[in-house]
Amino acid sequence: MERASSVKDVAALAHVSLGTVSNVLNRPERVSPATRAKVEQAMRDLGFVRNESARQLRAGRSRTLAYVLLDARNPFFTDVAQGAELAAESAGLSLFLCHSDNRSSRERDYLAHLVEQRVQGILVTPVDPHASALEDVRRNGTPLVIVDRTRNDDRFCSVAVDDVLGGRLAVEHLVEAGHTRVAFIGGPDTIGQVRDRLAGAREAWAAAGLPEDQLVVVATDGLTVSEGRSAGERVMGIASSRRPSAAFCANDLLALGLLQQLSTAGLTVPGDLAIVGYDDIEYAAAAAVPLTSVRQPRQELGRRAAELVLDEAEDPDHQHQQVVFTPELVARRSTLG
């Protein structure tokens, strides 16, 4: 595999100076048509490809953004990524996805690598929003936006969704439907989202004047389908006199697991138990019983995050912003009988 050819080779072959080749690449209008044609032909002959490293070295900045995400298997994040991609694309940049897979060490490695690469900006949904790795990125001057997490700290931009409101919407919906005994399913409560959604649920519950102990918390160890199934078993184990008539799950995967567990056991949804999920992932609408869920503007989240990071990269007097989006309840058969 012979060495890749450089502008110098192109210049030699086209009998022009190397500055001219660069002009053809970057300011073609300044070059006379004849010369341009000659140079372009030489490029084709040599199979010339710009060396982005050198370009970047000179320019001091790259033409890429990156999104470091928690869990590539969760459709929520891929939708966010898609929004970011659209924004990146319209700014003429490429977006690389980096999958931290919920591991801080991987996240740290990726962040370090991205900073070394001098990417134009980083979006991240961090394992821990208070990790010092985030500050390190900032210290090195790489713009960084926190996605779907918050940190009470105005040194970073962030975009998130109002989870307290989301919890409130879910429970208000159930209360309106007449439920007076409801389970909240979710955990662990180290996850800010889970805490906020529960807080919102409690607010709505209290506002409706219902007794506190009739909002039952069923704690899970994670937000997965299989955790949902095991939560389902626990709910069914509750004596029927005290069993809730509805459940609000901290995300859709839990809700899907729960739904599956119930139908395996021969119970019906929403007859025996109404279910509200959270995230409104594609599979929610496609479930055996379409799920009522709280929808977050996922693409919008990604798009906005990308815009903020670009603003930070380009505007010298950029102000950090904490953007909070509003969720919305989508009612489907799992609560509507």
Added chain:
Amino acid sequence: MERASSVKDVAALAHVSLGTVSNVLNRPERVSPATRAKVEQAMRDLGFVRNESARQLRAGRSRTLAYVLLDARNPFFTDVAQGAELAAESAGLSLFLCHSDNRSSRERDYLAHLVEQRVQGILVTPVDPHASALEDVRRNGTPLVIVDRTRNDDRFCSVAVDDVLGGRLAVEHLVEAGHTRVAFIGGPDTIGQVRDRLAGAREAWAAAGLPEDQLVVVATDGLTVSEGRSAGERVMGIASSRRPSAAFCANDLLALGLLQQLSTAGLTVPGDLAIVGYDDIEYAAAAAVPLTSVRQPRQELGRRAAELVLDEAEDPDHQHQQVVFTPELVARRSTLG
């Protein structure tokens, strides 16, 4: 935001030459402990971060791999990605994911950008395995491995799964269960996978001596949940005397859509219709009726692809290989009554 500091700044602050700083970075054992400490302190004081572009420019190669994938929402691909990540990680490289979202133009942009970046290697599940963009990458000396697609062309490495065999396994399973009228659901047949799976199905059907016209093809416009639902409507529209008793779907998303459509209509699975999916994604096992599916060694696919691309990058007399993995049928309730 002041200019990022360089080795030169570090050298000045530590009162050593710039070659020494580089040695601390790359061959610390050659530097005396005292000097090393001095330099490391200076790096911390300045918040020095290596400039990867410059390093790369000098070294001629980068420390990243990339996987350009078709559909980040399909768990199949994210599992493949995970396998590739593991292999990359153990080789000390980072893996970037690029989402082409089934659009050739995006794929082309990403490939071009990656070649310009001189990444060490590219894995790609191409929109069209015969696209000339792939040859362009090769021409520029960047190793490239085709994942989950094939191209009868030994100028590329590829890793794939034997889809004909997979189709055969699925239909053999249904034949053994006594079905004599089966629907194949999938499309469009521009997708190689779909063609191969159907071909395998036909082979098995013929081998069992069953009449050709009792294997009904229900064509879809894509491999999504909603296509599955609409296929379900069409299957149910078939006069009951001629309606198949089982369906083999070209992937799990179709199967999930089909399943949902049937249960909405009050039909039971497998009683009224047995279903076999393909891919064995996580949601297959977690469906309302757990799906029988054909499992592909997804992580293994990614791992192997990454290994091949690294071999191509490092071994001067690398031989291109077409690796074909063997799928496996996982029987669950959707066919087992």
Added chain:
DNA sequence: TCCTCGGTTTGAAAGGTTTCAACGGAAACG
């Protein structure tokens, strides 16, 4: 005292691109 040897440190060159001041030539102008 001089030399040799080992381990450290140095300084310059190289890698490919972009930028920019300067240059040359031709056309337009006086």
Added chain:
DNA sequence: CGTTTCCGTTGAAACCTTTCAAACCGAGGA
């Protein structure tokens, strides 16, 4: 015919790191 203007082109410098031959230094041996 001489001067100005404008356009296209040139060549060198700069970006930051790594490498490598050469210089250096102190210690031990002759």
